[in-house]
Structures are given as C-alpha cells and as structure tokens.
Amino acid sequence: MPSPEARRIRTVFAMNPVHLPRLFPPRLMERLRRTADVDPGVVVRDPTGAAGTAVAGRLAGAEVLITGWGCPHLGAWAAAAAPRLRAVLHAAGSVRALVGEELWERGVAVSSAAAANALPVAEYTLGMILLTGKDAFALRERFRATGAPLSPADTAGVGNHGRRVGVIGASRVGRRLLELLRPFDFEVLLHDPYVSDAEAAGLGAAPLALEELLRRSDIVTLHAPDLPETRRLLDGPRLALIRDGGVLINTSRGALVDHDALTRELVSGRLRAVLDVTEPEPLPAGSPLHTLPNVFLTPHIAGSLGNELERLGLTVVEELERLAAGLPPDHLVRRADLARVA
Template identity: 75%
Template sequence: MSSAQPPVAVFALDPVHLPLLFPAALMTRLGEVARIDPSLVVRDFAGPGREAAHALAEADVLITGWGSPRLGTETLAAMPRLRTVLHAAGSVRSLVGAALWNHGVTVSSAVTANAVPVAEYTLAMILLAGKDAFALRERFRRSHAHPSAAETAPVGNVGRRVGVIGASRVGRRLLELLRPFDFEVLLYDPYVNPAEAAELGVRLLPLEELLRLSDIVSLHAPDIPETRHLLDRARLGLIRDGGVLINTSRGALVDHSALTDDLLSGRLQAILDVTEPEPLPADSPLYTLPNVFLTPHVAGSLGNELERLGRVVVDELERVAAGLPLAHEIHHADLARTA
C-alpha cells in the first residue's frame, strides 16, 4: 500500500471498549495514519446501514476486537477492498473464517500484548500459592491467631517446583517472569524440543511426569480439540496431595467434574480464572470451597491494560501505511496449535 495514500479503516467491535482501547492520544495517532471515522462502529456485515455500508465498501483495513461479528464471506461481500484485519484483542480463532485468508487478507492480533497481564496474574498466584496464602487466610479468619511455626513449616517459595503446561505466548512470558525466583521450573509442550527448552531455562518433561513432580501446575495450552480435558481424572490424580492447579487458559482443558471431586475431598487446591462452563452454575461448590480461589476471567487485559492492545493495532496500522509486513501476523495454519 502506498504511503502517499493513507489506508481507510473501519471499527468493528463492541463500542463500549473503544475509549479504553483507543484513548484520546492514541485515537489521534490512529487518525494521523489512516482515514477513519471514530464515531462509526460496524456490528453487522450482512446488513449494515447505509453509512456503514459505504464505509465498508471503501475500507482497506478492519479494526476488530471483543464483540466483533465473525469475519467470513459476508465480510468479503461488504468489503471488496479489504486487505488487512487488525484485532485489538487476543485469539482470532472464533473470529476469522478461512474465506478471508483464502482471499489473501492478512490478519494481525494483539494476542502477545494480551499475554502480559495473564502471565503477571499467574506469577502473582504462584507466589501466593507457594506461601499458602489462601489457606492461611482462611485459617486466620476462623482463629484470629497467627499460625504456629509447625503450621508454616511446609510454606515457602524456595525450591518450589512449578510445572508449566504449554509454551504459548502466555506460557513463555510466564517463564521469563519466573526466572528471578528460586523455583525449579518444569515444562510440558509437545512442540518444544530439548534445545529450545534449554534456551527457555526449563526442564522439559512428559506431561504425566510433570504432574507427579510439580507442587504447582499452571495451564497455558491452547483450547483445541486435542487439548479438551487434557487434565482428566487420571491425570489430575497424578498431582500430589496438597498440590495447586492454576488455570488462566480455558476451562475446557480440565475435566471439571473430576476436579470438583478432588477439591471437595480437599486433596487439591485450585486457582481458577476460567471454568467449564463459564460462569459456573450458581450452586457450584467451587464458589465457597476454602481451597478454591475463583476469579471471573479477569487475568487478561482489563481497564487501563486495554490501551496496550490499542497501541499494538496503531503500530500495525503504521506498518500497513508504510508498506511494511505486519509485526504480529497470524497465519491460518497457526490456529491448529495456538489459541
């Protein structure tokens, strides 16, 4: 695309997210690199209004995000000039159909930026779990007394074994964050070879061995058919008594019926930001169990963290305007093994 002719861009996402994704300064920067109407947000490609239809017909770039309609053949029909989709969120798995890639449309995602707060949340949970902070808090609420030396003897983060399942973008960011601490970090990922594991500074193990050896297990694998219930009843049973499972990936990676049984028995602890289903039924015991720390899918970008996603989109749009390749391009083949 010629830098002499700025690309035409259109928003297609839930407009409630726009002010946080693109605050004033960032929206100004976006307007300097592309022709875009900040007040126009398309929610339907099949039957847009007259103004939206005209904008789509002229658009070279579509800026999507949470709440965007799925991009398929209707998108191509409405946007004959479309060349690039810039997604101001994480995964594009449920958003982009094969038709767009087959038509030569390039796709970029802010998934790497969205991985940052997920990894930070996970690190915080690992450190708190290693201090047994959640159980000690429950005990303190009941007794109003400080724990004894005997009660805290098993507590601490020195030499704690942390098992990371999946060297995804979040998984790799977490591995970086774990390096300054006195953990022994184990990794399971069928796509990582020993040489790469050595570069990552981790001990590569088969899944079953990782589960047996880890004090804390953290899930960062993609939600694909091959990983559904990756942690089934048998594999959950390999985690040592008192072990901690952290899931900030997708609820479908865990057999929640089996996990609930282990949690009800008190054998395991869990820190769950995602579940299956999501949210859990109102009568689920996981809301009130003392060995469960349950949060409402908040590990990813929230509040002022959304601006980081918007910056990725503007950076990519500047590359499009300059005729440069995308820095965060997603290829159709990537979806077979990524989120």
C-alpha cells in the same frame, strides 16, 4: 511513523463500541487517525444491519478492519462488503473464530494483539504462584477465623524456595510466564509437544512428559490452547497424579480440565486450585467451587482489563503504521498456525 502528507489508510472499526474508549484513549486515537482515515462513530457490529447505512459505505472502501471483542464473524458478508480489504488488525487475542475462509482464501493479512494480551495473564499467574506457594489464601482464612498468630508447625510446608512449578504449554502466555519466573528460586518444568529439549532449556525449563510433570510439580499452571486434542487434557487419572496438597492454576480455558473430576479432587481437599476460567463459565450458582476454602475463583480477569486495554490498542496502531510504511504486520497470524495455537 508516516509523514503528514502520506495517504491515510481507509479503516473501519468492527467490535462492540463500548470497548473503543479504553482500547484507544484520546491520545492514542489521535495517533491512530494520523495513519487511518477512520470514523470512531461508525462501528460494525451487526453485519445484517449494514446495508443502506453509513457502515456499508465505509466498508465498501475499507482497506483495513480494526476488530475487537463483539466483532461479528468475518465470513462471506465481510468479503462481499469490503472488496478492497487487505488487513484485519485484531485488538484482542485469538482470531480462530473470527476470520472466515473467505478472507484467508483472498490473502487478507491478519494480525492479533495476542502477544500484548499475554503479559497480564502471565503477571496474574506469577502472582498466584507466589501467593499459593506461601499458602496465602488458606492462612488468610485461618487468621480471619481465629485471629491467632501462626506457629512454626502451621507454616512447615509453606514457602517458595525451590518450589517446583510445572508449566503446561509454551504458548505466548506460557513463554511470558517463563520469562517472569527466571528471577525467582523455582525449579521450572515444561510440557509442550512442539518444543524441543534444547528450546525448553533456552526458556529456562526442564522438558518433561505430561504425566511426569504432574507427578513432580508442586504447582501446575495451564497455558495450552483449546484444541480438540487438548480438551479434557487434565482428566481424572491425570489430576490424580498431582501430589497431595498440590495447586492447579488455570488461566487458559476451562475445557482443558475435566471439571467433574477436578471438583471431586477439590471437595475432598486433596488439591488446591486457582481458577480464572471454568467450564461452564460462569459456574452454576450451586457449584461447591464458589465456597470451598481451597479454591480461589476469579471471574476471567487475568487477561487485559481496564487500563491494560490500551496496550492492545497500541499494538494495533503500531501495526497500521507498519502497513503505511509498506511493511508487513509484526504480529502476523498465519492460517497454518491455527491448527496448534489459540
């Protein structure tokens, strides 16, 4: 924590201002302003409207941009408008589409709160794994329709004892999920081409090729980044490898799945799915996935929402305090990593 006498870092917010109160509630904003010379009333959202405004004046002296959802792409305009800029602290996840070549070339440090955002996604996924293992959604619908108690035959295939969970992608979310799965009585499988067998074992998972993981898993959960090589990663033939009655959970990106092929599998009743992301998003009103009893569809809620946003703001405040102390950001994003991370 910098001393009260330390020079505050000239900082500008760049995001949709509607997010500011939850990212930085009063006590956290007060802590931020002990390190940052920042005006919460001046927020960059439209770079074309910055010239001749208070925003342009603030940008001219800005050393740090605190960005978030609704921030414009930080391309040539940002490099020109903020010649003293030395860091972008992103109070959200991916910076892939946010930071332009001009800032990378200039050596601007880029930090992301992706690690903080990974926790609620992993928590959501864990909850869904446990609930689908108990077949909670289908049994709830049955109970709602009939009111009849369950017989042993109704629950013969239900339970989480020894259930095989296949995790695709040891991303930040994937790794947090692997941590959360440790106390439970699951057999955990992992596919990630960048993770060695020894590292997978250290994460508590058995490494497998993708096709073998799909064949062996009761529940498959996606945590890979959306890259050209991962688009339609789960196509029709691969979805067909998942056992009858298996579950697919997607909290990553809809583009990782061939949704026409998935829809066919779900309409047939062969698979079940928990989908927090889809392609397109949202789905058309006429999509059968809205009403299928074997589909649990949520509106992209796994990531940080409500009071969870403060965790992202706290990450940014801590990063700024590190900069003020002469230290590098703790959650630095390296340009070279963008080829394989979200």
